[in-house]
Amino acid sequence: MKSMMKISPKTTHIAVCGLGYVGFPVALLFAKAGFQVTGVDVNEEKIRKINRGGNPIEGKEPGLKELIGQVKKTGRFQATTDPASYQEAQVIIIAVETPVEEETHEPAYRALKSALRDIGQNLSAGRSKEVLIIVESTIAPQTMAKVVQPILEAESGLQMGPDFLLANCPERLMPGHLIENITNYNRVIGAPDQRTADLAKSLYKYIVKGKLETTDWVTAEIVKAGENAYRDVQIAFANEMALLCEALGANVWEVRRLINECKRRGETRFEALRQMHFPGAGVGGHCLPKDSWLLVYGARESIEPN
Numbered sequence: 001m002k003s004m005m006k007i008s009p010k011t012t013h014i015a016v017c018g019l020g021y022v023g024f025p026v027a028l029l030f031a032k033a034g035f036q037v038t039g040v041d042v043n044e045e046k047i048r049k050i051n052r053g054g055n056p057i058e059g060k061e062p063g064l065k066e067l068i069g070q071v072k073k074t075g076r077f078q079a080t081t082d083p084a085s086y087q088e089a090q091v092i093i094i095a096v097e098t099p100v101e102e103e104t105h106e107p108a109y110r111a112l113k114s115a116l117r118d119i120g121q122n123l124s125a126g127r128s129k130e131v132l133i134i135v136e137s138t139i140a141p142q143t144m145a146k147v148v149q150p151i152l153e154a155e156s157g158l159q160m161g162p163d164f165l166l167a168n169c170p171e172r173l174m175p176g177h178l179i180e181n182i183t184n185y186n187r188v189i190g191a192p193d194q195r196t197a198d199l200a201k202s203l204y205k206y207i208v209k210g211k212l213e214t215t216d217w218v219t220a221e222i223v224k225a226g227e228n229a230y231r232d233v234q235i236a237f238a239n240e241m242a243l244l245c246e247a248l249g250a251n252v253w254e255v256r257r258l259i260n261e262c263k264r265r266g267e268t269r270f271e272a273l274r275q276m277h278f279p280g281a282g283v284g285g286h287c288l289p290k291d292s293w294l295l296v297y298g299a300r301e302s303i304e305p306n
């Protein structure tokens, strides 16, 4: 048994795997909170840009430029393409892309599997301290048990539990609000045991002001894919209603207003309210078009993503 880890900015070195919309701001926020952080990415150009103090994130991101400047002054964040950096870390956060295949809509886990292989091969058996690995990427239900744990164990020759701890803490941010969302959204932590849940919670407390709720892996996986699928369905419903109203010669805005008025006087119970969305241009963005497919895929009996 390794010696028990305690999360502390002074002693806990964090590695963040994947420096995109999720990984980059998460790495900076932990560095700002006092942790030594190493960001690992396969994109060499991105790494060069980050190490020059540049911003690899496209679009307006309030607070990000200032955060990059603050963290640069501390010297607590470096970026690299070298997976050997995982050897130094007591916490490894995975934030690589998890798209779905264009044709089949099955999860395309090439980046995730490659990251897991790199991490597994660098989980040295000679470590004296525990290591906590956290998946922040959005994954299909059962991916932690059927993909993440088996690859890490096979590549490292180690065992989850005695040798390393494994949690799922899905990210909820939206581009355009990265820093604000990471800081203020409530988060769900999926863990197979209380010790892992407690450790992950004590880590996220340093950057998240929202509520941190702990549960099991599959619940956390379903919650993340499910919350985006729910949104997807709500948007699709409003858009279908717009088409229907147009075909029937009705005004969808008036229809929506009157549907949402369907409530008893003084009703405040959330579940008693109709909350039809505004119709719009359709579903887009980084996550909504794919996460419903991840949810459905995870509901199948056997999960063997590419």
Ligand SMILES: NC(=O)c1ccc[n+]([C@@H]2O[C@H](COP(=O)([O-])OP(=O)(O)OC[C@H]3O[C@@H](n4cnc5c(N)ncnc54)[C@H](O)[C@@H]3O)[C@@H](O)[C@H]2O)c1
Residues within 6 Å of the ligand: 017, 018, 019, 020, 021, 022, 023, 040, 041, 042, 043, 046, 095, 096, 097, 098, 111, 112, 114, 115, 116, 118, 136, 137, 138, 139, 171, 172, 173, 174, 175, 286, 287
């Ligand atoms: N972008 C969002 O709005 C958002 C919100 C919530 C959750 N998520 C989820 O978070 C995850 C990451 O999303 P993102 O938008 O940050 O993706 P992204 O494409 O912006 O960034 C992913 C990064 O991972 C790197 N990468 C790929 N393979 C790697 C490997 N083997 N080792 C190291 N780095 C590797 C890529 O080069 C890239 O820089 C996805 O699962 C996504 O669904 C995204």
